[in-house]
Amino acid sequence: MLDSIQIKMQLEFHKYQGTGNDFVMVDNRSEFFPKENIQLIAHLCDRRLGIGGDGLILLENDTIASNLATATDFKMVYYNSDGNQSSMCGNGGRCLVAFAKKLNVIENSTTFIATDGLHHATIGDDGLVSLQMIDVEEVKISPDHVFLNTGSPHHVQLVDDLENYNIKEKGAAIRYGDLYGKAGSNINFVKQIDDTTFSLRTYERGVEDETLSCGTGATAVAIAMNVLGKTDASSIDLNVEGGKLVVSFDKKDGHFTNVFLKGPAEFVFKGTIEI
Numbered sequence: 001m002l003d004s005i006q007i008k009m010q011l012e013f014h015k016y017q018g019t020g021n022d023f024v025m026v027d028n029r030s031e032f033f034p035k036e037n038i039q040l041i042a043h044l045c046d047r048r049l050g051i052g053g054d055g056l057i058l059l060e061n062d063t064i065a066s067n068l069a070t071a072t073d074f075k076m077v078y079y080n081s082d083g084n085q086s087s088m089c090g091n092g093g094r095c096l097v098a099f100a101k102k103l104n105v106i107e108n109s110t111t112f113i114a115t116d117g118l119h120h121a122t123i124g125d126d127g128l129v130s131l132q133m134i135d136v137e138e139v140k141i142s143p144d145h146v147f148l149n150t151g152s153p154h155h156v157q158l159v160d161d162l163e164n165y166n167i168k169e170k171g172a173a174i175r176y177g178d179l180y181g182k183a184g185s186n187i188n189f190v191k192q193i194d195d196t197t198f199s200l201r202t203y204e205r206g207v208e209d210e211t212l213s214c215g216t217g218a219t220a221v222a223i224a225m226n227v228l229g230k231t232d233a234s235s236i237d238l239n240v241e242g243g244k245l246v247v248s249f250d251k252k253d254g255h256f257t258n259v260f261l262k263g264p265a266e267f268v269f270k271g272t273i274e275i
């Protein structure tokens with residue numbers, strides 16, 4: 001007698017990357033994807049056994065907005081490479097906008113919903129995707145670091161020798177240390193280059209390693225450096241391991257609004273995998 005019969009299916013995916021932060025994208029408008037299967041999502045993100053990615057993103061219909069007056073084009077559902085659903089991913093959001101254009105869901109301008117609320121985004125003639133991030137009202141300053149939430153939680157710390165810094169070891173020690181409890185945080189290490197430019201390297205929660213770029217992290221670094229008085233620019237260049245990002249904002253009474261994260265979001269390949 002058969003205990004169970006496993007029915008396999010072909011999953012069509014697209015792979016995207018934004019400054020080296022890479023994602024498996026799935027068009028889930030027909031809601032076929034088994035979202036509760038954490039092991040499957042982790043497997044798809046595995047670089048040896050699966051497709052490989054820092055995360056997996058589902059593009060879905062925004063069923064709530066379609067019943068209300070709010071006009072959105074789609075919904076973003078983000079999972080880290082450990083298979084768990086998580087908070088906002090800035091680079092992933094930018095890549096999802098490029099994916100939505102490829103699917104003909106949008107043209108060059110969109111409003112979509114993610115876990116932290118509505119996001120507006122545009123695709124420029126140069127192909128760069130500019131994504132509006134949440135407003136930031138609270139920035140906690142400590143003697144050796146800054147903490148803020150830009151859609152995901154971020155610890156920001158200036159270090160002397162960024163190039164040789166052991167990001168995985170030092171990042172994990174802070175992420176799992178006493179500061180952030182069970183929820184943890186993403187950890188960014190930063191070096192100032194000039195008045196308007198900073199380099200950063202990020203240890204990402206849920207990937208549990210350094211990634212080549214983190215969009216909410218770059219956003220957090222730009223705002224943190226302004227708050228610390230390291231720059232008075234409202235458009236800041238960020239060098240990440242996988243390329244360059246620009247973060248701009250308006251600042252009034254210590255509140256940051258009209259926060260935009262801009263950079264490349266590129267299609268890598270597509271395929272099918274049996275699941």
Ligand SMILES: N[C@@H](CCC[C@H](N)C(=O)O)C(=O)O
Binds near residue numbers: 087089185205214216
């Ligand atoms: N890579 C992302 C951040 C993804 C979420 C993060 N790992 C978390 O769980 O907090 C980005 O580009 O913002």
